[in-house]
Amino acid sequence: MSAESLQVYVDGEFFPEQDAKISVFDHGLLYGDGVFEGIRFYCGRVFRLGEHIDRLYDSAKAIHLKIPISKEEMTAAVISTIAKNELQDGYVRLVITRGTGGLGLSPYLCKKASIVVIASTISLYPAEYYENGLNVVTCATRRPTHDSLSPSVKSLNYLSNVMAKVEALAAGGQEGVMLNTEGYVAECTGDNIFVVKGGRISTPPVSAGCLDGITRKAVMELISKEGHELAEVNMSRYELYTADEVFLTGTAAEVVPVRTYDEREIGEGEPGPITRKLMVEFRKIVETSGTPIY
Numbered sequence: 001m002s003a004e005s006l007q008v009y010v011d012g013e014f015f016p017e018q019d020a021k022i023s024v025f026d027h028g029l030l031y032g033d034g035v036f037e038g039i040r041f042y043c044g045r046v047f048r049l050g051e052h053i054d055r056l057y058d059s060a061k062a063i064h065l066k067i068p069i070s071k072e073e074m075t076a077a078v079i080s081t082i083a084k085n086e087l088q089d090g091y092v093r094l095v096i097t098r099g100t101g102g103l104g105l106s107p108y109l110c111k112k113a114s115i116v117v118i119a120s121t122i123s124l125y126p127a128e129y130y131e132n133g134l135n136v137v138t139c140a141t142r143r144p145t146h147d148s149l150s151p152s153v154k155s156l157n158y159l160s161n162v163m164a165k166v167e168a169l170a171a172g173g174q175e176g177v178m179l180n181t182e183g184y185v186a187e188c189t190g191d192n193i194f195v196v197k198g199g200r201i202s203t204p205p206v207s208a209g210c211l212d213g214i215t216r217k218a219v220m221e222l223i224s225k226e227g228h229e230l231a232e233v234n235m236s237r238y239e240l241y242t243a244d245e246v247f248l249t250g251t252a253a254e255v256v257p258v259r260t261y262d263e264r265e266i267g268e269g270e271p272g273p274i275t276r277k278l279m280v281e282f283r284k285i286v287e288t289s290g291t292p293i294y
């Protein structure tokens with residue numbers, strides 16, 4: 001099915017993409033009040049669907065938003081949206097908005113949350129990024145702290161990440177590192193980050209302000225399976241500058257190597273052996289696991 005005629009799920013019904021709409025009075029638009037997930041499917045199977053659904057409901061719970069359908073119904077909505085579009089490989093954007101209400105911050109003005117499921121193909125990073133690695137820079141914008149909205153909530157407020165992305169692109173990078181307010185590395189604008197030094201692998205803990213990434217978790221499982229040492233530790237820019245290897249993980253990027261960080265070459269300036277191995281192993285698990293669509 002062509003991208004021109006995508007069928008989009010909105011509150012239990014399918015609409016052609018040009019007719020898939022929510023109200024301008026939806027608090028998702030007015031206040032960024034809502035949550036979302038980005039999910040991949042490969043070879044007719046949805047990767048870690050249960051984990052994405054669980055994180056979605058946790059994000060919703062944290063912002064006091066009641067999703068009007070059960071997790072089972074949500075799972076079925078995701079699968080039926082992909083099937084309706086006859087897709088095998090692609091990307092799902094699952095969006096829950098607070099719903100339509102009057103002008104005014106109170107979420108109690110909104111009677112019912114809205115559910116949007118978009119299933120589409122995905123435009124991937126160019127192959128060159130995987131062969132040679134990304135140029136990554138430090139962003140000025142910091143990750144929000146746990147005393148404001150929890151950075152674990154995958155909310156419709158992505159402005160700090162958007163600003164960080166603008167800074168990264170302006171500085172000539174493809175991705176940007178976001179520090180927390182203490183100056184420790186949290187993550188990138190849409191990816192988690194890992195460092196390899198002397199054969200040991202480390203990644204910032206969720207307490208540093210990163211998203212509890214589903215790709216991060218899958219890669220952590222792979223690292224353990226491969227028998228490498230793994231630690232969740234606070235790290236500063238210094239640990240990145242002096243690393244043997246740095247790589248990023250995320251639903252969109254999968255596992256992608258870093259070539260330079262703030263203009264310092266990482267390791268030998270090309271993807272290292274551990275990163276390469278994890279890229280290969282990750283590909284195997286996405287192609288052989290997941291919830292069948294058909």
Ligand code: PXG
Nearest residue numbers: 038190191192211213214215216250251252
């Ligand atoms: N950190 C942040 C801030 C994210 O938004 C990740 C890490 C990686 O998490 P997962 O669970 O995907 O491994 C994300 C994920 C997009 C897009 O359209 C962004 C994400 C996921 C999918 C698509 O840019 N963010």
